[in-house]
Amino acid sequence: MTRRRNQLLLIAFVLTSVVFSYAQEKITGLQVIQNVYDRPEGNDMQSELTMTLINSRGDQRVREIKQFIKDMGKVEKKIMFFMAPADVRNTSFMNWSYTEKGRDDDQWIYLPALKKVKRISSDSKSDYFMGSDFTYDDLGDRQPTDDRHKILREEKLSGEDCYVVESMPKDEDYMYSKTITWIIKDKWIGLKKEFYDEDGDHLKTLTVKKYEKIKGYWIIEASEMKNVQKNHTTTMSLKNIKIDSGISTNKFTERMMKRGIK
Amino acid sequence: MEKLLKRVLEYPKTVLVVILLISVAFTAIMKKNTRMETNLDKYMPEQHPAFVYSNQAEEWFDIKDGIIIAIENKDGIYNSGTLQKVKDLTKKLQKMKEIEKTDVTSLYTADNIVGTEDGMDVKAFFKRVPKDSAKLADLREKVRSNEMVFGRIVSTDETVTVIIARIGDDVFSQDFYHRILDISKEYEGPEKVYVAGRPIVEGTMAYLGPRDMKRMVPIVLLVILLVLYLVLRNVKSTLFTLFVVVFSTIWAFGLMAAVNIPIYAVSTMLPVMLIAIGVADGIHLYSHLYMFLKEHPNATRQEAVHDMLHEMWRPVVMTSVTTAVGFISLLTSQVYPIKYFGIFTAFGVMMAMVFSLVFIPATLLVFGLPHLKKKIKTEEDDEDDKTDHLAYRFAEGVLKYKNVIYALTFIVVVISAWGMAKVWINSSFLEKFEKDSDIVLTDSFINSHFGGTSTLNVVLEGKSGDTFKQPAALEAIVEMQDDVVKKLPVVGNSFSLGDYLKRMNKVMHADSERYDAIPDNQDLIAQYLLLYEMSGDPDNLWQVVTEDYKKANVTFQLKSDNSKALNSAIAIIEEYRPKFEQAGIQVNYAGSGYKALVFTDLILEGQITSLILSLLIIVVLLSFMFKKLSIGLIGSVPIVITALIGLA
Numbered sequence: 001m002t003r004r005r006n007q008l009l010l011i012a013f014v015l016t017s018v019v020f021s022y023a024q025e026k027i028t029g030l031q032v033i034q035n036v037y038d039r040p041e042g043n044d045m046q047s048e049l050t051m052t053l054i055n056s057r058g059d060q061r062v063r064e065i066k067q068f069i070k071d072m073g074k075v076e077k078k079i080m081f082f083m084a085p086a087d088v089r090n091t092s093f094m095n096w097s098y099t100e101k102g103r104d105d106d107q108w109i110y111l112p113a114l115k116k117v118k119r120i121s122s123d124s125k126s127d128y129f130m131g132s133d134f135t136y137d138d139l140g141d142r143q144p145t146d147d148r149h150k151i152l153r154e155e156k157l158s159g160e161d162c163y164v165v166e167s168m169p170k171d172e173d174y175m176y177s178k179t180i181t182w183i184i185k186d187k188w189i190g191l192k193k194e195f196y197d198e199d200g201d202h203l204k205t206l207t208v209k210k211y212e213k214i215k216g217y218w219i220i221e222a223s224e225m226k227n228v229q230k231n232h233t234t235t236m237s238l239k240n241i242k243i244d245s246g247i248s249t250n251k252f253t254e255r256m257m258k259r260g261i262k
Numbered sequence: 263m264e265k266l267l268k269r270v271l272e273y274p275k276t277v278l279v280v281i282l283l284i285s286v287a288f289t290a291i292m293k294k295n296t297r298m299e300t301n302l303d304k305y306m307p308e309q310h311p312a313f314v315y316s317n318q319a320e321e322w323f324d325i326k327d328g329i330i331i332a333i334e335n336k337d338g339i340y341n342s343g344t345l346q347k348v349k350d351l352t353k354k355l356q357k358m359k360e361i362e363k364t365d366v367t368s369l370y371t372a373d374n375i376v377g378t379e380d381g382m383d384v385k386a387f388f389k390r391v392p393k394d395s396a397k398l399a400d401l402r403e404k405v406r407s408n409e410m411v412f413g414r415i416v417s418t419d420e421t422v423t424v425i426i427a428r429i430g431d432d433v434f435s436q437d438f439y440h441r442i443l444d445i446s447k448e449y450e451g452p453e454k455v456y457v458a459g460r461p462i463v464e465g466t467m468a469y470l471g472p473r474d475m476k477r478m479v480p481i482v483l484l485v486i487l488l489v490l491y492l493v494l495r496n497v498k499s500t501l502f503t504l505f506v507v508v509f510s511t512i513w514a515f516g517l518m519a520a521v522n523i524p525i526y527a528v529s530t531m532l533p534v535m536l537i538a539i540g541v542a543d544g545i546h547l548y549s550h551l552y553m554f555l556k557e558h559p560n561a562t563r564q565e566a567v568h569d570m571l572h573e574m575w576r577p578v579v580m581t582s583v584t585t586a587v588g589f590i591s592l593l594t595s596q597v598y599p600i601k602y603f604g605i606f607t608a609f610g611v612m613m614a615m616v617f618s619l620v621f622i623p624a625t626l627l628v629f630g631l632p633h634l635k636k637k638i639k640t641e642e643d644d645e646d647d648k649t650d651h652l653a654y655r656f657a658e659g660v661l662k663y664k665n666v667i668y669a670l671t672f673i674v675v676v677i678s679a680w681g682m683a684k685v686w687i688n689s690s691f692l693e694k695f696e697k698d699s700d701i702v703l704t705d706s707f708i709n710s711h712f713g714g715t716s717t718l719n720v721v722l723e724g725k726s727g728d729t730f731k732q733p734a735a736l737e738a739i740v741e742m743q744d745d746v747v748k749k750l751p752v753v754g755n756s757f758s759l760g761d762y763l764k765r766m767n768k769v770m771h772a773d774s775e776r777y778d779a780i781p782d783n784q785d786l787i788a789q790y791l792l793l794y795e796m797s798g799d800p801d802n803l804w805q806v807v808t809e810d811y812k813k814a815n816v817t818f819q820l821k822s823d824n825s826k827a828l829n830s831a832i833a834i835i836e837e838y839r840p841k842f843e844q845a846g847i848q849v850n851y852a853g854s855g856y857k858a859l860v861f862t863d864l865i866l867e868g869q870i871t872s873l874i875l876s877l878l879i880i881v882v883l884l885s886f887m888f889k890k891l892s893i894g895l896i897g898s899v900p901i902v903i904t905a906l907i908g909l910a
Contacts, residue, residue, distance in 0.1 A: 055809055087731065087788035093796065108381075109793055113786035114770060119381035120797050131795035198363070 029149030029165045033181070035188040037144050041217050042243040044070040049080075049238055053132060056231035063088075063130070066261050070247050074099050077252040081261040090260035094252060101143075105136075110257040117254045132234040133204060133225040135175070138195075146170060152180070157191055160184045176203070187211075187218050203229055215243045263579070267571050267619055274627035281621055285509050288516025295519035304524075307596045312851075312860045319721045319852035323805050323815040326365070326428040327854050330459040330715060331355075331446055332708050334422045340398045344423075345369075345391045347449045352425055354445055360433045364801060368425040369415050373798050374408055377769030384797040387411075407773070410765055414755060417711035424712060426459075434465040458704040458715055460823070460854055463691045466701055479533065486537060494548050496632040502625045503544030506617040510536045514610030518602070526599035529606065536610045539585055543578050543618035548632075550574050555631065566631055567623045575619055582615035591875040596864045691858065692823050713755025713819035718831055719853035720816040725846040727810040731787045735845060736760050736780045739816055742838045746818060749834055752827045755819040759806040766790045820855070828859050 049065040064083040069076065075098050082091045089112075096106040110117045128135055147167040154163055162182040169176065177200050182192040189211055197203040210222035222237040250256070270277060306313050319325065331351065335344045352370045356363040369387050376383045387405065392398050405416050416423045439462065446455040486507070490500040511533045518525070551570050555561065561569075589611065592604025695702050705715050722730070722739070729735055736759065743756040764778050767790065771777035781787050794803060807814045820827050832851065839849050 053809070059809055061809055082792070085788070087728070087785045088792050091789050091792060109796070111770075111786065111789040111793065113781075113783060113789050116770075118770065119378070120793070121381075121383050121385075128800070129796075130792075131800035199357075199359075 027151075027163075029151045029163075029167070030144060032151065032163050032165050032183055032188075033144040033147070033149050033167065036181075036183055036190055039188045039218060041219065042071075042215060044068070044245065044247040045219075045241065045243050046245060046247060047238040047241040048083075049236060051130070051132060052235045054233040054235070068247050068251055070249065070252065072249065077249075079252050079256065083261065092257040092260065094254075094257055096252070108254060108257065110254070112260065115258075117257055132236075133227045133232055134234060134236070138193075138206065138225065146174075147179075154185075155182075157182045160191060161186075162191060189218055189220065197229070201229070203227065209235075210237070214241055217243060219243070264571060264575055267575060267623070268568065270620060271567065271571075271623050271627060274624035277620055277624040278628060281509065281617070285512050285516075288512050288520070292512070292516050292519045295522060296515065297524045304526075306857055306861055307598060307864065310596060310860070310864070313857060315721075315850055316852040316857050319719065319813075319815070319850070322808055322813060323719070323721075325719055325805075325815065325853055326430060327460040327464075327717075328426040328428045329442060329457065329461050330708055331425045331427070331442075332422050332456040332458070332704075332711070333425070333449070334454040334456065334707075335452065336421055337452075338420050339416065339423045340402045340420065342391050342393050342398070344453055345388065345398075345401075347453060348423060348425065349388075349391055351445070351449055355425065355427045355442075358441070360438055361427050361429060364799075365428040366425065367415070367428075369405070369411070369423055372411055372415055373802070374404055374411070375765050375769055375794075375798065376404070376408070377771070377773045382766070382769050382793070382797070384794075408765075410761060414713060414757075419711070422708075422711045424708070429461055434461045436465070439465055456704045456707055458701070458708050460691070460716065463695075463701060463705070463823075464854075467691055467695075482534070482537065486541060490541065490544070493545055494632075496548075498625075498629060499544075499548045499632050502622055503541060503548070506544055506614055506621060507533075507537050507540035509617055509621070510540055510610045510614035513613045514606045517609060518606050523602055523606075526602065528599045528603045532603065532607050532610060535589075535607050536614055539582065539611050540614040540618070542581070543614060544622065546578065547574055547618060547622055551626075551632070563627050563631055567626050570626075571619065571623060578615060578618055582611055582618075586611045594871045594875060596867075597861070600865065709754070709821040714753070714821040716820040716823040716827075716855050717853055718818045718820060718828060718855050719851065720818070720835055721850045721852050722814045722816065722842060723848040723850065724812050727812050728784075728788075729847065730759055730807050730811045730814045731784050731791070733780055733782050733784060733787065735814075735847060736763060736787070738838065738841055738845070739814065740764070740780060742835060743816060743818075745838075746831055746834045750827075750830055752821050753818050753831055754821055756817060757806070757819075758816040759803075759814055762794060762803065762806070763787060763790055766794060815852075817853075823855055823858070825859055825862060828855060 046066075046068045049067050051063045051065065053061045053063075062084065065080050066083055067078065067080040069078045075096050078095045078097075080093045080095075082088045082093075090110075091112060092110045094108045098105070104121070107120050108117055109120050129139060147169050149165050149167045152164045152166050154161065156162065162184055165181050165183060166178055167181065168178045175198065176195050177198055178196045180194045180196075181190045183190050189208065190206075191208050193206040194202060195204040195206070204225055204227045206223060206225045208220050208223045211218055211220045213219075219238075219241060221239075221241070222235070224233060224235045226233045308314070308317070333339065333344060333347060333351070335341070339345070339348075348368055349370045352366055352368045355361055356366045372387060374383075374385050374387050376385065388401055392401055402420070405412050412418065415426075443457060446457050449455050483504070487500060487504060490503050491497070494500050494503070514532055514536065515525070518529070547570055550573055551566060554566055554569050558565070586608040589604045589608040593601050595601055595604070692702060692705055708715050720742075722735075724730065724735065730739075739758050740760040743758060743760065747753050747756055760780060763780055767781050767786075768774065768778045770790070781790065791803070794800070805815065806817075818831055820831065835849070842849050
């Protein structure tokens with residue numbers, strides 16, 4: 001009798017401990033990254049972007065850009081107008097990126113001195129965004145399923161509770177061998193990210209300097225990317241951010257590119 | 263002096279032990295501290311303005327020398343086998359820890375800026391190796407129509423393509439070179455693979471110099487032993503003279519190691535100098551001793567030694583001091599290795615003098631006089647008598663005309679020093695190799711198919727930012743490039759920011775040749791550059807211009823690295839200086855080829871001043887020693903003659 005009861009107790013104990021351990025592993029690395037990727041940012045946004053490129057000698061180049069972005073489901077359209085420096089004023093750039101797997105972005109550029117809109121395409125190795133230290137992927141284009149993710153630990157960073165997630169690309173030829181991201185638990189913002197090159201050496205660090213809740217969405221307002229191997233830094237900061245102001249779909253046309261910003 | 267020598271020689275055993283101990287100590291220090299300097303940049307006077315500027319410019323534009331690997335396929339490179347090798351070799355080089363990934367340029371990594379019907383593409387020439395003939399033909403067309411690649415990465419006859427791996431100054435090592443060679447070898451057949459470029463030439467030279475020395479030393483020692491034995495006819499005398507040479511060499515190199523100065527290529531000449539001095543001293547001393555013994559068969563060791571020192575200390579000191587002074591005058595050179603060579607050779611010469619005057623007498627006192635005399639008396643061998651007669655006459659002759667002999671010795675030393683300097687006088691590193699050596703053949707092969715393996719960088723510096731967005735400045739650059747390339751067959755190619763802009767202007771106008779020129783307004787230039795930054799690799803741009811567009815780098819490719827070729831290019835570039843200066847743009851030069859040129863001039867300049875200086879000192883010294891100015895002047899006549907011959 002007692003023996004039988006003991007057996008039952010044992011089974012009960014094993015079952016509960018299994019359940020408990022499941023409960024503790026409540027989230028996977030992939031889920032964390034997916035949550036960041038899926039964090040709502042509104043349907044459209046307009047803002048003024050200041051991009052500062054700082055080289056190893058400390059020389060700075062500042063670009064001011066007015067940008068409009070609209071999420072249209074299967075396609076995200078973005079149009080950017082250069083405000084400064086003066087010699088590239090009203091140069092505009094339009095990008096349509098598609099959620100469809102394997103479909104390349106469409107890109108156009110308008111050079112006011114040439115008065116022509118040109119399609120550009122680039123598969124060159126860099127894929128760096130406008131000569132900055134950010135790649136298009138760094139700016140949020142990369143699909144979570146392209147990598148394998150693992151939660152390394154949980155720790156506090158800048159006073160926020162973070163998951164520390166390591167992501168390794170499934171494609172061995174990818175430009176990074178791995179990245180490590182600190183993600184704020186309740187906000188799903190990547191606060192800091194370290195990039196490692198093909199040889200496994202530390203290449204870049206992305207640091208988010210400022211984020212704010214606008215219209216109920218967490219928006220990153222200022223960030224810095226430092227390439228530690230080249231000692232080159234890019235900072236980006238947004239101002240005059242307007243979310244869900246109802247940007248018309250007509251904004252994203254060649255005609256609008258030519259019109260420029262007054 | 264004589265008294266001092268006699269005093270010291272009262273304790274001959276102690277003298278020997280002390281000299282031996284110090285030699286052992288120096289040997290130990292050498293073992294621990296000696297290193298060869300193989301980095302040729304370390305030979306350059308870093309604080310010289312031309313070098314300071316060049317080093318700065320090298321940093322601004324990331325100017326590095328490139329290793330060039332050429333792949334030749336006599337049937338043409340456009341087949342999947344050869345292209346696969348280009349891709350694989352490129353990737354292999356990129357993975358080497360000495361090479362940065364982005365520093366490898368080949369057809370596989372190069373950007374192809376092309377115009378399309380409605381815009382512009384910056385694409386790789388190929389990612390997957392094209393297999394079928396249509397795709398191969400397509401690739402051939404792409405290369406032919408891109409003047410930034412055709413003739414630069416692929417030869418115009420389409421049988422050779424190059425992979426260029428740029429490396430930093432401090433990276434090259436023998437091990438690295440051999441790994442590159444091994445990797446290249448793997449890709450041979452049916453293609454031929456060649457390795458060239460300045461790092462290879464410099465590296466091989468730094469490695470071959472000391473190796474030649476290592477081979478030379480035993481041979482030289484053997485020859486000396488033989489000559490000494492023939493002259494002195496005595497094993498002990500021969501050995502002790504050799505010890506003088508060996509000890510003074512050990513002391514000189516030991517001191518160098520002790521003060522942490524590495525061995526430079528020039529320093530390897532040091533033993534040769536010391537051999538000349540040490541051997542001469544030894545022969546003088548022993549010859550005198552033999553004559554004394556012949557005349558005084560029953561003299562004691564002390565008597566013989568005292569007579570030898572009495573008669574000989576003056577000439578030995580005189581020759582040694584004048585020689586040392588000659589070497590010390592090398593201090594006026596701006597080139598550090600030559601300065602060091604001067605100081606340490608002078609030190610070695612003085613030590614050889616001390617050993618001749620202390621060590622040799624001490625050995626005589628301790629180990630006895632040579633038994634030469636008895637031999638002659640007992641053995642009435644005809645031949646022996648004859649050679650002895652010769653030796654005797656030689657010794658007598660030496661004494662009779664000792665001043666003449668000293669002058670002759672000195673001339674020999676000056677000539678050898680001059681010969682050594684001459685090796686350094688042409689800035690061409692390549693011309694120091696045998697005409698039929700692999701390195702020279704490879705280099706001329708690559709030069710016959712491409713713009714050139716040597717480079718000259720012209721650095722232009724404007725007063726304010728955006729100078730090199732101005733059409734006028736860019737047009738002047740392009741004009742200068744075309745002029746130099748057209749006028750000089752030795753200049754094969756050139757490259758600047760202008761080439762990027764011409765290319766972009768052309769492709770943005772549907773590949774129309776009419777637009778293969780610098781755009782005529784600054785905004786368009788700025789917009790093209792922005793476009794390039796957005797679609798290409800901006801790091802390429804920063805090799806021809808700084809990010810503030812204030813400084814630009816124009817690269818000329820030359821088929822020869824000798825002074826004449828560089829100077830002829832510089833002469834034409836200088837014609838453009840006034841034009842640039844009017845626009846507030848300064849013209850300077852940079853790069854390893856230019857540094858070698860400046861370096862050569864410095865050596866030549868230093869050679870002349872130190873020669874004049876040493877002449878002056880020697881005239882003064884000789885006059886003082888012989889108490890007559892006329893003798894001093896006469897004594898220096900032969901030196902002047904040699905110098906003039908050398909200069910002519």
